[in-house]
Amino acid sequence: MTTRAPSIRDVADVAGVSTATVSRALSNPEVVSQATRAAVFAAIEQTGYRLNVSARNLRKRETGAIAVLVPNLANPFFSRILSAITEVMSGAGYNVLIADTTPAALDDHRFPEFFRLNQTDGLIILDGMLPRDLLLHRGAPDLRAPMVFACEWIEEIDRPTVTIDNRDGARQAVAHLLGLGHSRIGLVTGPVGNVLTSTRREGACEAIRGAGIDLPEAWIYDGDFTLAAGVHAAARWHAQDDRPTAVFCASDEMAMGFIGELHRRGLTVPRDVSVVGFDDLEIAEHFVPALTTIHQPREAIGRAAAQMLLQRMGLSPSERLYGKTPKLILPVELVARDSTGAPNASAATDTR
Amino acid sequence: MTTRAPSIRDVADVAGVSTATVSRALSNPEVVSQATRAAVFAAIEQTGYRLNVSARNLRKRETGAIAVLVPNLANPFFSRILSAITEVMSGAGYNVLIADTTPAALDDHRFPEFFRLNQTDGLIILDGMLPRDLLLHRGAPDLRAPMVFACEWIEEIDRPTVTIDNRDGARQAVAHLLGLGHSRIGLVTGPVGNVLTSTRREGACEAIRGAGIDLPEAWIYDGDFTLAAGVHAAARWHAQDDRPTAVFCASDEMAMGFIGELHRRGLTVPRDVSVVGFDDLEIAEHFVPALTTIHQPREAIGRAAAQMLLQRMGLSPSERLYGKTPKLILPVELVARDSTGAPNASAATDTR
DNA sequence: AGCGCTTGTGTAATCGTTTACAAGAGGCCA
DNA sequence: TGGCCTCTTGTAAACGATTACACAAGCGCT
Numbered sequence: 001m002t003t004r005a006p007s008i009r010d011v012a013d014v015a016g017v018s019t020a021t022v023s024r025a026l027s028n029p030e031v032v033s034q035a036t037r038a039a040v041f042a043a044i045e046q047t048g049y050r051l052n053v054s055a056r057n058l059r060k061r062e063t064g065a066i067a068v069l070v071p072n073l074a075n076p077f078f079s080r081i082l083s084a085i086t087e088v089m090s091g092a093g094y095n096v097l098i099a100d101t102t103p104a105a106l107d108d109h110r111f112p113e114f115f116r117l118n119q120t121d122g123l124i125i126l127d128g129m130l131p132r133d134l135l136l137h138r139g140a141p142d143l144r145a146p147m148v149f150a151c152e153w154i155e156e157i158d159r160p161t162v163t164i165d166n167r168d169g170a171r172q173a174v175a176h177l178l179g180l181g182h183s184r185i186g187l188v189t190g191p192v193g194n195v196l197t198s199t200r201r202e203g204a205c206e207a208i209r210g211a212g213i214d215l216p217e218a219w220i221y222d223g224d225f226t227l228a229a230g231v232h233a234a235a236r237w238h239a240q241d242d243r244p245t246a247v248f249c250a251s252d253e254m255a256m257g258f259i260g261e262l263h264r265r266g267l268t269v270p271r272d273v274s275v276v277g278f279d280d281l282e283i284a285e286h287f288v289p290a291l292t293t294i295h296q297p298r299e300a301i302g303r304a305a306a307q308m309l310l311q312r313m314g315l316s317p318s319e320r321l322y323g324k325t326p327k328l329i330l331p332v333e334l335v336a337r338d339s340t341g342a343p344n345a346s347a348a349t350d351t352r
Numbered sequence: 353m354t355t356r357a358p359s360i361r362d363v364a365d366v367a368g369v370s371t372a373t374v375s376r377a378l379s380n381p382e383v384v385s386q387a388t389r390a391a392v393f394a395a396i397e398q399t400g401y402r403l404n405v406s407a408r409n410l411r412k413r414e415t416g417a418i419a420v421l422v423p424n425l426a427n428p429f430f431s432r433i434l435s436a437i438t439e440v441m442s443g444a445g446y447n448v449l450i451a452d453t454t455p456a457a458l459d460d461h462r463f464p465e466f467f468r469l470n471q472t473d474g475l476i477i478l479d480g481m482l483p484r485d486l487l488l489h490r491g492a493p494d495l496r497a498p499m500v501f502a503c504e505w506i507e508e509i510d511r512p513t514v515t516i517d518n519r520d521g522a523r524q525a526v527a528h529l530l531g532l533g534h535s536r537i538g539l540v541t542g543p544v545g546n547v548l549t550s551t552r553r554e555g556a557c558e559a560i561r562g563a564g565i566d567l568p569e570a571w572i573y574d575g576d577f578t579l580a581a582g583v584h585a586a587a588r589w590h591a592q593d594d595r596p597t598a599v600f601c602a603s604d605e606m607a608m609g610f611i612g613e614l615h616r617r618g619l620t621v622p623r624d625v626s627v628v629g630f631d632d633l634e635i636a637e638h639f640v641p642a643l644t645t646i647h648q649p650r651e652a653i654g655r656a657a658a659q660m661l662l663q664r665m666g667l668s669p670s671e672r673l674y675g676k677t678p679k680l681i682l683p684v685e686l687v688a689r690d691s692t693g694a695p696n697a698s699a700a701t702d703t704r
Numbered sequence: 705a706g707c708g709c710t711t712g713t714g715t716a717a718t719c720g721t722t723t724a725c726a727a728g729a730g731g732c733c734a
Numbered sequence: 735t736g737g738c739c740t741c742t743t744g745t746a747a748a749c750g751a752t753t754a755c756a757c758a759a760g761c762g763c764t
Contacts, residue, residue, distance in 0.1 A: 017743075017744085018743070019744095020745080021743060023723085031741085032742075033741080033742060052721070053415075053721095054720080055406075055410050055721040055722090057749095058404070058407050058719090058720080058749050059720080059721045059749050063405070065447075065449075073434055073435035075431070076428035079425050079427070079428065079430075080425075086450065086451070086452060087452070095449050098434075098438065119405060227634060230638075257638050260642065282426070286608050286609050286612035287612065288611060288639070288641075289640075361751095369714085371714095371752090372713075372715080373712085373713060375752055376753090403750090405751095407719090408751050408752075409751090410719050411751050411752045412751085412752070413719070
């Protein structure tokens, strides 16, 4: 009844060869003769043999899995990146472990496990706000399992990275607003301490100030990339007497939260204020109004990160340590839709 | 330099005990004396020892991982469910492998691997459209690794299941529209062959016909849960001379696609047509207009599925085989927002 | 003193692969 | 015939944990 799953031993017996030969037929077919190879495959078929990965991993001193550390699994931004990563990785024979870094999981004693070679063969990190010392000291994964950053990164940690040109994206967003005639431009930013927040903010500020325009502190609304943050920013915008005619939100979710809240207050976009997002989520195009935003090639990001990790895993530790760490920066483009328009002269000036 | 990672052997040597004792101190602390336990932990600390999971798994004949089969990782509906699953599972010491079943991955020879005990200790299936024979014959996972269905399920396969009350959800949606005075109600359905499609459709039809109202075939627009399907349905709706004043979409994505497309054509919701969705995605509340929809407790679904799997994994194969298979049906509720309103008399009757 | 029980520890087999090494079988050539 | 390759295959030692079993020590009791 509870008959043990067939092992390589059983296959060997059926095929009338040694286990070594079976193993070779599987992993290195060209070294075994045509005839035995056929016999082995027939035996595999007959016994219903499946490789035991734990045994293989133990022997080969690897795990056959990589981990992806994502700041928030529930955020739709990451899902497409993840699916691209898993696609590439499983094509290469790896399993993908997805770990959400949101909760107090960081204190969790089992968390550092991920950083040890014996849990994963590699790491893709999508969360730039992980405690630096966790990545550096605790498990010193750098020397063992290779890791690459994607989307976000950590300044102090020099590792292969694939990102988009955040600064330029922000610049394009602002340029678009300037081109429409806006000169009163506000910003909804990401969380403090995040590299995306700072690079996008800097890009936007550069573009605004570069146009000789002033950017009052009061027009910088800080957020955290979430819908709720957009709602909150809208409330603050609405409460101001002197407010911008356009805002650049550092994420689509914030842009949609912003627009949704405004709508609830009886205002309309882009009539009362123009809004640009960042990310180009699936839904952006279908939002009402369709969202003008910066398109991120999310699939390409995931794919590139996976391939970069694969490449790193193929390197010896010393090559990895002393070689150049590649940094890939993908270009982004603004896609103009319906949430932006020319400024409405009457709307902006309630008081002055 | 490339000094081997410390093994249980090294710890044993440092602590001056046998490997068996170290193992026991770790997995069964109460059987070793206070003194040696302390010595072992000190040695672990000193050597920086980490358990090798492959070795443990090989010996214990388990994998320490479960797999989740999701129809479309990029769909935001699943992300929160996944995060709940991973939370519960990693709390219980399991890794979670997420596999996207969308592409031709089914033909992929490595796919059936998931069904063998030696890849995972259990399976959560979110995809009700997997080929039946894959789950039943190929690897006969039922006897070995336990599996549970969540959200979707497969009629012919009797396994533990956690779902929501789809029929009742659809009924509530229609009841809401009836209550607003609509008598011309259309449906945008999911893909054919999907259990969610049929149950929701049946629930809706029952409610409509139960109210003594007719439901013309032409008012049933078939979709597949995606934004694009909603867009397409909107086009068909718009092209009709005689059309419903309200539609119930079997997913929020379709509802938003529908509304977005209508808006692009110069129509407004709910003035020109009322729309109800299903799912209550994060964004629904922030959509313009805020979406009236059926709320799904996604976190609860994920959590329940994980707990159910955990419970099943604790059972012996025969208990699993001959015991009752639990079915959990979570209640749902309509949340009324701004995408529905009383029918607009002028809008509905172009021709008659 | 001898017996039995409890408690703590060590010995060694085992899980299912991979792979270094050895060795047998031909083939080719001097 | 003997030496030297090349091509296949088998033998057996890892890989790093877990655990059944045995056994030693300590204790209380008769």
